Each structure stands twice: as C-alpha cells, then as structure tokens.
Amino acid sequence: MAESYDRNDLSSSITDDMIKEALKSGLSSIKASDYLIESTLEKCQEEIEEGKQKKKTRLFMTMAYKLGAPLAAGALVLMLMINGPKYFSSKMEMAAPKASSLDGSVSNEEYKMDSGFSVSADSETQAPDAYMYEFTEPKEKNDDSSYEDSAGTTMMRINESITALNSSINRTANSTEPSLDESFKSFNAITDLYNENNGTKLTLERDNVRRIYTLLETGVSTDTLLNAGDYHEVLSGDGYWALPLENNRGDIEVVLTANMFDVKDPNIPVSNRDTIYSIENKEFIVSPLDNSNYIGSELQELFEFDSLFGMISEMGYEYGNDTEMIVADINYGADFIVLLSTGNEKNVIPFLTNETLFGVENKKIYLWSEFVKIVSTSMGQ
C-alpha cells in the first residue's frame, strides 16, 4: 500500500508543515543516552576543576609579573651601574659575528617551473570526445604574488599597491560567445575532466555559472577611471566564464575560468597555469582562480545568484525593469566588483580578496562616483 503512494502529488504539495512534521518524526528517536549525558557532565566537571586550577595558577603568574618586573628591573639597573662600560663593550663584540652568520644561513629556495605537456586518455566516465592537454602545475609556489603570462612576462596579481585595474588575460568577446545553455554541456564535461585529473568529486550548478566581464585590455589607470562617465567606459566587451565547483557540502572549493578558443590561432595566449580541454571538437582554456578558497568561503554570494540577489535587496537596493547586473574582474581574477545600473543610477558592490588594496569595504553598496573617488585615491598611493 505504501508502494502505491503517488510521489508526484507530494512534490507538488510540499508545505512548510509537512517539512516540520517529517523532521519531527524523523528525528524523534535521536536523544542523548543517559551514558552520553553522564560522561559529558563528568568531562565538563573535570574541565571546571581544571579551569579552577588554571585560574589559581594565572593569579600567581599575574602577581609574579606585577611584582617580578619591578624587582628584575631594579636588579638590572644595579648590575649596569656596577658593570656599565665593561658590559656594553663585550656585548657589542659578541653581537657582530652572530649577525654575519645569520646572513650566511639564509637559503635561496628556488622554484622550478615544470612546463611538461601531456594528453590524458579518454575514459568511460568522460564526455564523448573529451580530453585534456595538461600544462603540469608546479607543486609549490614560493611567491604567490606573480605569475607568467604566455609571453613569459611576469605579471603582478596580488600587489601591495596598485597602479591600474586589470582583468585576467584569458577572455573572449561577449557578443560572439555562445549562450550558457549552449555551453553548459561542455562545462559539465570540463568539471568531469577536472575531477578525474584531481581525484575530486566536485559538482557544477548551472545557476552558479557566471559570465565575468573584463576591463579594457590596456588596463584602467587612475586617469581613465576618473574620466569615465560610467562603468561601461572601462569595460572591454570581453569576458570569461567562471565555473564555481562545489563539494558535497555545497561549498565552493575551486573556481575555474573557461574560454572557448580557436586552436589554430597562434596569438591565443596560454600560460603555464592553463589547461586545455578538448570537448567535442571545441577547445577550452581552463585555469583555476588563485583565491578560490577565499572566494568560496568569504565571497560565495558572488557565485550564488539567489544569495547575491537577496543580499542586494537587503541593502535596500530597488530593482527596476531595466536593472543591469554585471560582475567584473578588476585584478587578474583576484578581486571582483558587481556593477548595478537602474535608470541613470550606477552602483558598485566590491567582492575583494584584499579590501585594503582598494580602500573600499566588501559587500557594501557604493555609488559609481563614490567608488571611483576612493579607489583612484588608493591607486595613487
């Protein structure tokens, strides 16, 4: 009889009360046993006793510090008065050799870039005709502040100060880019290949995939920023796809950037950080964002449309029929801003991995003009 139960009816009529009831029934058997309660209370009792002991020790230590420091200082003054000149000369002689030996002991750890190129075989779990060219990633990095682009130029990604706003170099024109619906099958195949290569079981949700807009290819200097009428003037018309991959907790573990490209084009920049995935005769350049962990834990709203929408509403922002919302990369995939436009009003919400670098607060709504003023001041410093 239970088997004849119509699940379609249930799916169309799940109410809040039903969820409450299901949880109440389902969890009613979960109760702490007497043994668990007793052993917990015993451990707590021990902790309380220990805490009492520690308190006494702390009290003694506080007294010792309070009385000990003046006594020790007095003794030191007395000793210096007696041995003054002799003490200082011998101390300086002893210090010099120590300093030089310290300099000599600093090892120069070198970090070797391995640019090995390999192709992984197809497997049954992969999408049809999907394979991957892999630029082997270095095992460890001793300097997170720079990376090499395709031309071998070292580019600063996370700086202590910033002179221009720049986006990731991997980008394609927004106007010619296939829609998310058209590309999503390929993004799923990229996720499968990534999992296979990294021994992970991450998943990609369609709703969380973002088109990230990029800034002018030449970068946005303070002057360009100050002279821009609104944010459209600093955008390049290009962008890339960001694929936030979630673990089974639903937390973002890595954000991959993906761009379809023409494999025959010799001018396409490919760096050591990129992996090339070939999926059904389409090639994608895929790279993980450096700050994926931070983005996943602190800036996750950026990739959760519902959360972002809710957060912006909570700020008191009033959406209109003409509201435009764009996510832009302003620092080589390390820092982002959400750009909002309704009518003539232009706003910015920062999602930065380094707030102090730009002088603005994360997840706070700014007028475009206000944002430009603060950021250009920070850039000038």
Added chain:
Amino acid sequence: MTPSEMTKEISRLVEEYGNDVLKIATVILKSKELAEDVYQETFLRVVRSYSGYRGESSEKTWIISIAVNLCRDYMRSAWKRRVVVTDNFLTYTADDDTEEIIEKRSEKQLLINAIMKLPDKYREIIHLFYYQEMGVKDIAKVLKIPGGTVKSRLFKARILLHDMIGGEAHG
C-alpha cells in the same frame, strides 16, 4: 561563579539544549558516533567559553552555533573523510498502524530521506529553520552568513526538495 554553581549551570544547559545539539550534529554529519563526539565537545567548549558569553544572542543560538562550527571542523578533517556515513538512522516504529498512518509515514519518510540527501548547506538550514524553529537573523548568526543568503538558501532548498521528490517519482 563558583565551581558548584557552574556545574549546576552546565547540567541545566545539557538538559535543555543537549538533544538539540545531538540532532543538528546528526543531521549535518549523518553519523551517530560523530554526532555524539560533537555533543560532548560542544559542552566542553561551553564550559571554556562561558565567561565570555555576554548574552548578545540567545543561549540556544550560542550553543547551536558552537555545535555547527564543530560539525564543520569534523567535515573538514581528514579523519571524517574516512568515516562511512549513513542516513539510515531515521527509523519508524511500525506496530498495528492503519493504512492512513502508513501512507502518512511514507510521506514523511520520503521527505526526510530527501532532506537528508540535500547538500549540507541546504540540509543544515532546513533543520535550523523548520526543526529548531530559529528565525532568519539567528540562523544568519549561527552560520555566519547574511540574512539574504539564509532566505535564498531556504528558497533553493525547497525547490531542491520538490525536484528530488518529483525526480524520484520519474526515475
């Protein structure tokens, strides 16, 4: 507070919130053993941080918050990854039930199974909202996420539940 007063206070908190802690830990970790570890560790942390509790949030929010953080630590730990978790701990007693009761129970069973299959972030929020009956503000404090995110996750969780139950019917 004297040690004996503290002992009394902890006994009260264990009695009042112990089962809530065990339930949220079981729902998040899907393991009775791990949930019991979290139960003990939660109250040890309550003892250690009791003097720092200023009553900015309710006792329940404070204690559940400690438990959720501990669950997250367990989820992250390498040890946890080796533990085989089960979601078969939710059992019902079946005596001389009527057809209607059996059907109702199947409904609940189906729904609770679907809840337990939700990704962690949706499962914990469904539990806090519907079972612990916590408000959006308190849940936001416990999970350290904005209120808007709580609302949107609740919304998404409900959609997922609908999809899962509909999906099972078609699958």
